[in-house]
Amino acid sequence: MNAIQTENLTKRYGKHRGIDNVTLTVPEGDFFGFIGPNGAGKSTTIRLCLGLIAPTGGSVRIFGKEVREDPIGILRQIGYLPSETAFYNGMRVRELLKFSADLRKMDCREEAERLCQALDLDPDRKIDQLSLGNRKKAGIVCALQHKPRLYILDEPTSGLDPLIQREFYRLLQERNKEGASVFLSSHVLSEVQRYCTHAAIIREGKLLTMGSVAELGHTGVKRVTLQGIDRAPELPGVRSVKAEGNTVSFLYSGAPGQLLSCLASLPVADVSIAEPDLEEIFLHYYSKEGQV
Amino acid sequence: MTVFRHELRQGRVALAIWALSIGMMLGMCILIYPSMKSQMDQVGEMFAQMGGFSRAFGMDKINFGSFPGFFSVECGNVLGLGGGFYAALIGIQALAKEESGHTAEFLLAHPVSRGSVVAQKLLAVLAQIAILNLVNIAITAVCVVIIGEKPPIKSLLLLFTAYFLMQVETASILFGISAFLRTGGAGLGLGLGAMFYFLNIVANLMEETAFLKYITPYGYTDGAQILTDGALCGKYLAAGAVFTLLGIAAGFLLYRRKDIG
Structure with a gap:
């Protein structure tokens, strides 16, 4: 089964270009990198996968189900990290993590604690006092604490220092080995090259190519x-x-x-x-x- | 009810500030009543002769010397403006604040349906308005006991009901508008809240503009009419109910289809 399957997925924002006929396949259990410069349409594709925006044309299937058909069932299986991690002011990290777990009707305290330790994040800090990197960590814990079947991570490492980046990828690889699928967008090619097995390249809303990271390397160049x-x-x-x-x-x-x-x-x-x-x-x- | 509880927690400081500010002004108005009472007969006569101005504020038909009459004008303005502005503010921000604060993506990527998010946010708005009014009723009750007036319970409850419904209608209309917005819209909320208030004043001025009472949520908060009839005005209430339902329906319909970005 495919974790993500898009067919001729198109999104237009009035005159502005969103994405155009993107056909993408992420098999279940894959570690998939979605590469493209800023503004290429990575976040638009991701938002379409989550049902946050409606497509102008084409379709998105997550684990074989059309996103708009069963959004709740699909979102239950996804851990999502937005590229801009903004949270509610006045909350502590622990409260945010509990809010996220409560929305999923789950008790994730144990896993949240473990992830906070691994990422060196103090759960008693107030979110508005956190640096950009620490906010990102809070977002990562929210995306990982419920152990979803599919991770959709939009520019996950921007703002993280190299040591934490490595720890973050170690955690993701661990989850991937346990069978979860990972779909992450990035404009940092070296991290995709290092960690992902498959990748797709998007530019100006169009998918340029898709294949295994090794294959993409065999360009005859x-x-x-x-x-x-x-x-x-x-x-x-x-x-x-x-x-x-x-x-x-x-x-x-x-x-x-x-x-x-x-x-x-x-x-x-x-x-x-x-x-x-x-x-x-x-x-x-x-x-x-x-x-x- | 996770979103509902979250909304209440997020809004608790604002609610406390608004409830206590309005309550304090309300309390002060009531506490000065005994010293005003003796002069009220003259004041009442003066107001009765001020023509358009008195009519605009509904002071031409009220007996200022009686506590309910005094309360309906003085406290009515405090409750009407303060409560109306608070309702406008939380109504307009309910849905739009998630996008202006960039938290919509976080919230809606959780397995909660849009319909449920809208319903819980609406309930939170109504609950906050109810709490604000309960605090004000409690403060009024205490102050009425302090000044030693025999509490005109029915009149006060009718007035509070009218203001509560006005706040619910204001919040519901702005809740519907909130679904269109991508920014917080606090300015728009307060602006519309003020517009509703002034529409009522204009409606009081002339026969030709009286129809505005059907449009503004303040139409059925006319203290003089409430105290005279011993009931809220049914036709304005019915119009208000229609606007309330339209606002709520717009919120649900729009937000369920809205692109979150």
Whole structure:
């Protein structure tokens, strides 16, 4: 079964673009990254999945059920972290966590305590006195404390320090191993690359590509770094050239043999040919659209 | 009833401030009655001769010398304005504050239906208005005992009922409007609350504008009419009931379909 299945999902806000014909599949048990720059339509897609906004066209199914058909049944199985974590002023963290658990008619005190400890969050603090990062932590505990079947996390790590980010991903991986599905949006590609098994890239409301993170890396493009020369060889398929001192680096999508024979004739001191990182793949998919 | 309890907790400070402020002014008005009483006959005559002004505030038909007459004008204005503004404020903010405070996404991502959220918020608004009035009734009762007046229980209860219903109607209309808004709209709430009040004053001035009493929730809070008839005016109440139901229905219908973003 698929945790999330959208078909030609479209949302328009009057003249403003929301998302356009997004077809996305997140299998149950997956750790899925949803990548795109700010304003690409990540949050819109997520809000559609939660039934917070109604689609202009297309459909969203969560665990096989149309979202608008059974919103309560679906929301019961989801833990959601909004990108902007705003809460009610005047409440303490503990009260907020209890409010969230009460809305689910559950007692999550034990798990909430464990999560607060893991994320180093003091539950007796008042929410309006918390820093951005600590508010985010409170949001994370709200999303995780009831041990849902599907986690939908919108930009979960923005504002968190690196140590807490790592702990957060450890918790998510733990839940994922227990069978839960994770769907997170991010514009930080390295974290998607590190933790997610599948990913989709969205830009300007359109899905550019979707696949396993490993597959997305196999774009036929290599990052070539050469030492000892200051100019990239003039070959077809060379782009994104960066030259610094006697090191030159570029993306290469041409024939490998051609590159090797060209390198043999150059005074190269050192060579590295590697998979480009997701950042570059991201740019690769952009450029395919003729934008970069 | 988690949302209901949460709403009451969130609104408790505002409720305490409004209830005590209105209660204090109400209490003060009642406590000065004995010293005003002797002068009231002259005041009553003076008011009766002030034509349009007295008519606007319904003071032309009232016996100022009697406690119910005094209460209906002095305290009526305090309860009418104070209670009306409070009702307008909590009504307009009930639904819109979640979006203006960016908490709507948090709240509505929980397994609670929109209909249930609207119903619990509406109940919380009504409960807060009821508490405000109970506090004011208690303060009135204590002050009436202090000044040694024989409490005109029926008249007072009728007046309090009229103001309670006026507050419920005001809150319900603004509750419906609240479903349209994405910001808190406190200014709009107070503005509309004030408009309702002044519409009533205009309605009192001339025959031609009397129809406004059907529109403003203050239409059936006319102390003189209530004390004379010993009952609230049925036709204005009926119009008020229609507006109340329309406001509530709009709140439910709109919020269930609203895009939360």
